[in-house]
Amino acid sequence: MKYRLSKKEKIEPIAPVCRKEAYFTFEDAQAMIKQIEETRVTRKIRAYQCNICGLWHLTSSQGKQ
Numbered sequence: 369m370k371y372r373l374s375k376k377e378k379i380e381p382i383a384p385v386c387r388k389e390a391y392f393t394f395e396d397a398q399a400m401i402k403q404i405e406e407t408r409v410t411r412k413i414r415a416y417q418c419n420i421c422g423l424w425h426l427t428s429s430q431g432k433q
């Protein structure tokens with residue numbers, strides 16, 4: 369009997385090179401955004417792929433950075 373980790377497992381941010389929460393996939397990042405937006409009022413959040421660690425980070429778009 370083989371066990372596979374469920375994709376529904378808690379998404380845990382890992383510690384990448386850059387010290388921001390990062391997600392392995394765009395989908396993971398999106399799931400996190402959804403969760404955040406459902407649980408609190410926040411600015412619009414979007415995911416972007418980091419060109420340093422290659423993972424996905426979240427950023428809130430608020431005009432200028």
Ligand SMILES: [Zn+2]
Pocket residue numbers: 384385386390418419420421422423425
């Ligand atoms: Zn990064």
